[in-house]
Amino acid sequence: MPNGYETVIGLEVHVELATKTKIFCGCSTAFGGEPNTHTCPVCTGMPGSLPVLNKQVLEYAVAVGLASNCDITRYCKFDRKNYFYPDNPQNYQISQLYLPICRNGHVDIETENGKKSVRIHEIHMEEDAGKLIHDEYDDCSYVDYNRSGVPLIEIVSEPDMRSADEVIAYLEKLRMIIQYLGASDCKLQEGSMRADVNLSVRPLGQEEFGTRTEMKNLNSFKAIRRAIEGETERQIDIIESGEKVVQETRRWDDNAGESYAMRSKEDAQDYRYFPDPDLVPVSISDEFISDIKAKEPEFREEKKQRYIDEYKLPEYDTDIITGSKKMADIFEETVKCGADPKKVSNYLMGETMRILKEKELDPQDITFKSESLAKLIALQDKKSINGTVAKEVFEVMFFEDIDPEEYVKEKGLLTVNDEGALRTTVQKVIDENPQSVADYKGGKEKALGFLVGQTMKAMQGKADPASVNAILKELLS
Amino acid sequence: MSILYLTALELSAAIKEKKYTVEDAVKAVLSRIKESDGTFNCYITVDEEGALKEAADVQEKIDNGTITGPLAGVPVAIKDNICTEGLLTTCASKILYNFVPTFSSEAVINLKNAGAVIIGKTNMDEFAMGSTTETSHFGPTKNPRNPEHVPGGSSGGSASAVAADECFFALGSDTGGSIRQPASYCGVVGMKPTYGRVSRYGLIAYGSSLDQIGPLCKDVSDCAAIMEVICSHDPKDSTSVKRDDNDFTKALVDDVKGMKIGIPRDYFKEGLDDEVRDAVLKAVDVLKEKGAVVEEFDLSLVDYAIPTYYTIAAAEASSNLERFDGIKYGYRTEEYNGLHNMYKKTRSEGFGDEVKRRIMLGSFVLSSGYYDAYYLKALKVKALIKKAFDEAFSKYDIIIGPVAPTTAPKLGESLSDPIAMYLSDIYTISVNLAGLPGMSVPCGTGKDNLPIGLQLIGDCFNEKALIRAAYAYECAGGCYHKNFGGKDGD
Numbered sequence: 001m002p003n004g005y006e007t008v009i010g011l012e013v014h015v016e017l018a019t020k021t022k023i024f025c026g027c028s029t030a031f032g033g034e035p036n037t038h039t040c041p042v043c044t045g046m047p048g049s050l051p052v053l054n055k056q057v058l059e060y061a062v063a064v065g066l067a068s069n070c071d072i073t074r075y076c077k078f079d080r081k082n083y084f085y086p087d088n089p090q091n092y093q094i095s096q097l098y099l100p101i102c103r104n105g106h107v108d109i110e111t112e113n114g115k116k117s118v119r120i121h122e123i124h125m126e127e128d129a130g131k132l133i134h135d136e137y138d139d140c141s142y143v144d145y146n147r148s149g150v151p152l153i154e155i156v157s158e159p160d161m162r163s164a165d166e167v168i169a170y171l172e173k174l175r176m177i178i179q180y181l182g183a184s185d186c187k188l189q190e191g192s193m194r195a196d197v198n199l200s201v202r203p204l205g206q207e208e209f210g211t212r213t214e215m216k217n218l219n220s221f222k223a224i225r226r227a228i229e230g231e232t233e234r235q236i237d238i239i240e241s242g243e244k245v246v247q248e249t250r251r252w253d254d255n256a257g258e259s260y261a262m263r264s265k266e267d268a269q270d271y272r273y274f275p276d277p278d279l280v281p282v283s284i285s286d287e288f289i290s291d292i293k294a295k296e297p298e299f300r301e302e303k304k305q306r307y308i309d310e311y312k313l314p315e316y317d318t319d320i321i322t323g324s325k326k327m328a329d330i331f332e333e334t335v336k337c338g339a340d341p342k343k344v345s346n347y348l349m350g351e352t353m354r355i356l357k358e359k360e361l362d363p364q365d366i367t368f369k370s371e372s373l374a375k376l377i378a379l380q381d382k383k384s385i386n387g388t389v390a391k392e393v394f395e396v397m398f399f400e401d402i403d404p405e406e407y408v409k410e411k412g413l414l415t416v417n418d419e420g421a422l423r424t425t426v427q428k429v430i431d432e433n434p435q436s437v438a439d440y441k442g443g444k445e446k447a448l449g450f451l452v453g454q455t456m457k458a459m460q461g462k463a464d465p466a467s468v469n470a471i472l473k474e475l476l477s
Numbered sequence: 478m479s480i481l482y483l484t485a486l487e488l489s490a491a492i493k494e495k496k497y498t499v500e501d502a503v504k505a506v507l508s509r510i511k512e513s514d515g516t517f518n519c520y521i522t523v524d525e526e527g528a529l530k531e532a533a534d535v536q537e538k539i540d541n542g543t544i545t546g547p548l549a550g551v552p553v554a555i556k557d558n559i560c561t562e563g564l565l566t567t568c569a570s571k572i573l574y575n576f577v578p579t580f581s582s583e584a585v586i587n588l589k590n591a592g593a594v595i596i597g598k599t600n601m602d603e604f605a606m607g608s609t610t611e612t613s614h615f616g617p618t619k620n621p622r623n624p625e626h627v628p629g630g631s632s633g634g635s636a637s638a639v640a641a642d643e644c645f646f647a648l649g650s651d652t653g654g655s656i657r658q659p660a661s662y663c664g665v666v667g668m669k670p671t672y673g674r675v676s677r678y679g680l681i682a683y684g685s686s687l688d689q690i691g692p693l694c695k696d697v698s699d700c701a702a703i704m705e706v707i708c709s710h711d712p713k714d715s716t717s718v719k720r721d722d723n724d725f726t727k728a729l730v731d732d733v734k735g736m737k738i739g740i741p742r743d744y745f746k747e748g749l750d751d752e753v754r755d756a757v758l759k760a761v762d763v764l765k766e767k768g769a770v771v772e773e774f775d776l777s778l779v780d781y782a783i784p785t786y787y788t789i790a791a792a793e794a795s796s797n798l799e800r801f802d803g804i805k806y807g808y809r810t811e812e813y814n815g816l817h818n819m820y821k822k823t824r825s826e827g828f829g830d831e832v833k834r835r836i837m838l839g840s841f842v843l844s845s846g847y848y849d850a851y852y853l854k855a856l857k858v859k860a861l862i863k864k865a866f867d868e869a870f871s872k873y874d875i876i877i878g879p880v881a882p883t884t885a886p887k888l889g890e891s892l893s894d895p896i897a898m899y900l901s902d903i904y905t906i907s908v909n910l911a912g913l914p915g916m917s918v919p920c921g922t923g924k925d926n927l928p929i930g931l932q933l934i935g936d937c938f939n940e941k942a943l944i945r946a947a948y949a950y951e952c953a954g955g956c957y958h959k960n961f962g963g964k965d966g967d
C-alpha cells in the first residue's frame with residue numbers, strides 16, 4: 001500500500017438461500033436440470049401470473065438479520081426494480097428498496113490488526129434472474145429460467161473496511177453465520193455467495209470519502225483480494241497523476257489480473273422502484289421473531305466451548321473443526337456413532353484438511369458418511385487395520401461411497417492377527433538380515449526400524465506394527 | 478319466447494327441466510353471434526368447436542348429477558384480458574395477437590367447475606385502457622342499443638355481448654369503472670366486487686392494486702349467482718381474501734325498509750347530464766318509497782380521484798406491461814438490429830397510442846425525482862379517499878349515484894380528447910381507489926334509446942347490501958330483461 005492513502009471498502013454480498021422452492025412460486029431451486037425445466041408461469045413472467053412469498057425465505061432472512069445484530073423491520077414490503085433484460089422475464093426484479101427486512105446490524109471481525117466491528121446497513125430479499133446462453137455459432141442467445149426466482153438476500157455493509165484482510169475476515173464471518181444457520185451453503189465458486197466490492201481511496205486523515213467504483217465478478221477469496229489490491233493501486237495512480245476517479249461499475253478479470261469499466265454513473269438506469277402491488281406488505285410479529293430465535297443453532301463460540309468441556313478437545317482442535325459448520329456436523333455425528341472424539345478430531349484436522357487443500361475443495365464439498373469414519377476408527381481401535389492402511393482407506397472413502405468394513409475385507413487389508421504366522425515371518429526376516437540384527441545388537445536402535453519395515457513388507461502391510469515390534473524385540477533379546 | 482331472452486338462472490333451470498339441452502343454448506348463442514356480431518364486434522375470438530364439445534361434456538355431467546349448480550350449461554363470454562387455457566387471449570393488443578395461455582384464470586376455472594360453457598373472448602380497450610372499447614387492435618365494439626354509439630369500456634365487448642344476447646352472461650374486469658360504465662351504457666347489470674374478493678390469478682394486469690374481475694349479466698339474481706361461483710380464496714393470489722360470506726343469493730330479498738342510503742352531493746354537480754340525474758333520482762325515489770332512508774352528504778375528495786387514479790394506474794401499468802417485449806411470447810418486430818432496437822420496435826409497433834400514453838405517464842411518475850411528488854402523493858390521497866368512504870359508511874349502508882355523467886357517446890367522439898374521456902370516469906374510479914364493491918343496474922333510457930345506469934356503492938365486503946337494494950329496485954321494475962329482453966323477439 002503506497003504511503004499516505006487509505007482504502008475504504010463496503011460490500012454488497014448476495015447469498016442464495018437454501019430453500020427447496022423458489023421465492024415466489026413452487027418451482028424447485030435444484031442446481032442443474034435441463035434448461036427451463038424448473039419453471040412455471042410465475043417464474044417465466046407469463047401474463048396473468050402472480051407471485052406469492054415463500055415463508056421460508058422470510059425466516060432465513062430474519063434469522064440472518066438476528067444473527068448479525070440487525071433491527072428487523074416489522075412492516076416490510078417488496079418493491080419492483082424495473083429494467084429491461086431478457087434474463088429477467090417480467091423486465092422487473094422483485095426486490096426491496098424502501099422497507100428492507102433487516103437494518104442497522106453489525107458483525108465483529110478479527111484480523112492481524114485486531115478486532116473491529118463492521119456495520120451492516122441493510123439486508124433485503126430479492127429474486128435471482130435467469131441465465132443467458134450466447135451461441136456464437138448460431139449468432140443467437142438462449143435463455144434458461146431455471147434460476148429465475150431463486151431466493152437471494154443482499155447484505156449491504158457500511159464502508160467500514162480498510163483492507164483486503166478485513167474484507168476476507170468479514171466475508172468469512174458472514175459465511176460462518178449463514179452456514180451455521182443453514183440458510184445457505186455460501187459457495188463462492190458456484191455463485192451461492194457473491195460479493196461486489198465498493199472501493200474508494202482517500203489521503204490519510206481526510207474525512208471525506210473519495211469517488212468509489214463497484215467491482216463485480218469476484219468468484220473466490222483470492223480474486224477478491226487481488227481485485228482490492230489492483231483497484232486500490234489503480235485509483236491511487238489516477239489520483240497521483242492528477243486525474244479524477246470516475247464513479248463506475250467495473251468487471252474483474254481474474255485471469256488477466258485487471259478490471260475494465262462496465263458502465264459509468266452517467267449510464268446508470270433509473271430503476272423506477274415502487275412497491276409491488278401484487279405482494280401484500282409483510283407484518284412480522286413478536287412471536288415470529290421469538291420462534292426464529294428459539295430455533296437459532298449453537299454458533300461457533302458456544303460450540304468451541306462445548307467441545308472443550310464435553311469432549312476434552314484441545315482449543316486448537318476446536319478452532320479448526322468449528323471453522324465450518326459442515327466439519328462440526330461431521331465431528332458430532334461421528335462421535336455420536338461411538339468414535340473417540342480426539343481420534344475423530346485428528347482425522348478432520350489431519351487427513352481431511354490435507355485432502356481439501358490438495359484438491360482445492362471446501363468443507364461443504366465433503367461427501368463421506370460420518371458413520372463410515374466411525375467404522376474406520378473402530379477398525380483401527382480393534383487393530384483390525386493399522387494406521388497406514390487406515391489412511392489409504394480414508395482416502396478412498398473420501399471420494400467414493402464405500403463401507404470401510406467391507407472394503408478392507410474385500411481388498412484383503414485386514415491385519416493378520418495370527419501370532420504364529422507373524423512369528424514365522426519375523427523369524428524369517430531375522431534370518432535374512434544378519435547385518436541389521438548385528439547392528440541392533442551392537443546398540444543401533446535404528447536397525448530395529450528397518451527390521452519392522454521388512455516384516456511389514458513381507459506381511460504386505462497387513463500387520464500391527466506394535467505387535468511386530470514386540471515380537472522382534474523378544475526374539476532378538 | 479326465444480331461448481336467448483332467458484336469464485342465466487332461467488336457462489339453467491330450463492336445462493335441468495330438460496326443456497332445452499346445453500347444446501341448444503350454445504347453438505342459439507353461436508347463431509346469434511353469426512347474425513349480429515358482424516355489426517357489433519363484441520368478440521375477438523369465438524370458440525365454436527370448443528363450446529360445442531364442452532356443451533356435450535357439461536350435458537353429460539348434468540344428466541349424471543355431477544354438476545348441479547345454477548350456472549350449469551350456461552354459455553358465458555370472457556373478457557380477453559382473462560386467461561383461458563388453450564384459447565387465444567390478446568388483451569385486444571397487437572402485442573399479444575397470437576398469445577395462447579398455458580393456464581386458465583382462477584375465476585374461469587371456478588366457472589368451468591360450475592358447468593358454465595365458454596363461448597369466446599370479448600373485445601375490450603387495449604389492455605383495459607380506455608372507456609369506449611375503441612382502442613382495441615381488433616376494431617371498436619358498437620353499442621347494441623344504438624350502433625352509432627360506443628358500448629363503453631373497457632369491458633365493452635362483454636357488456637354488449639350480454640346486451641346483444643350473444644351470451645347469457647360475461648366476465649369483465651374493472652380497474653376504474655370498466656365493468657360498471659359499459660354495463661350502464663349497454664343497459665345490463667354489472668358488478669365490481671370488493672378488491673380481494675375474486676382471485677386476480679390469470680387476469681392480465683393493468684393496475685394491479687385496482688383490478689378486479691366481475692360479472693356482467695341480465696339481472697340482479699344472475700349477478701348474485703355468478704358472484705357465488707367466481708368469488709373464492711386463492712392462495713395463488715396474495716391479495717385474495719378468505720371470506721365465509723360468499724352466499725350472495727341470500728341477499729336477494731325485496732326489502733329495503735330502514736336501509737340507510739347516502740347520496741353524495743358531489744356526484745350531482747356540474748357536468749352531469751340532466752337525463753342521467755333525473756333517472757338516478759327517480760330510482761332513489763323508488764327505494765325511498767320502499768322504506769329506505771335517504772340522505773345527502775358531502776364527498777368532496779372526489780375531485781382528486783381522477784389525477785390520483787391516473788397516477789397510480791399508469792404507474793402500475795408501466796411496470797406490468799414491461800413483460801411484453803417480444804422475447805418470450807406475442808408480437809416481435811420483423812427486422813431489428815440488436816436487442817434494444819428489437820425492444821423498441823416491438824413495443825412501438827405492438828402497443829396502441831392510449832397504451833403508450835399511459836406507459837409514458839406511468840414511467841414519468843415513477844422516475845427518480847418525481848416519485849415523491851406524484852406517485853407517493855397519489856398513494857396518500859388514495860388513503861384519504863378510503864378514509865372519506867369509511868366515514869360515509871359509518872352512517873350509510875350504501876351510497877347511490879350515477880355511473881357516468883352521460884349516456885354512451887358516439888363512436889369516434891372520445892379518442893380525440895383523452896382528457897375528456899378520463900374525466901368521464903369521475904364517479905367510478907374512487908370505488909377502485911378505496912377497494913370498495915360497486916354495482917351498475919339499468920335505471921332508464923335517455924335520448925337515442927341509450928340506457929342509463931344507477932351506481933350502488935358499498936363498504937368493503939358488503940356486496941350483499943348492494944344486491945339487496947338492486948334486487949328491491951329490480952322488483953319495482955328496473956331491470957334489463959324486462960326493459961329490453963323481448964324487444965325484437967316474440
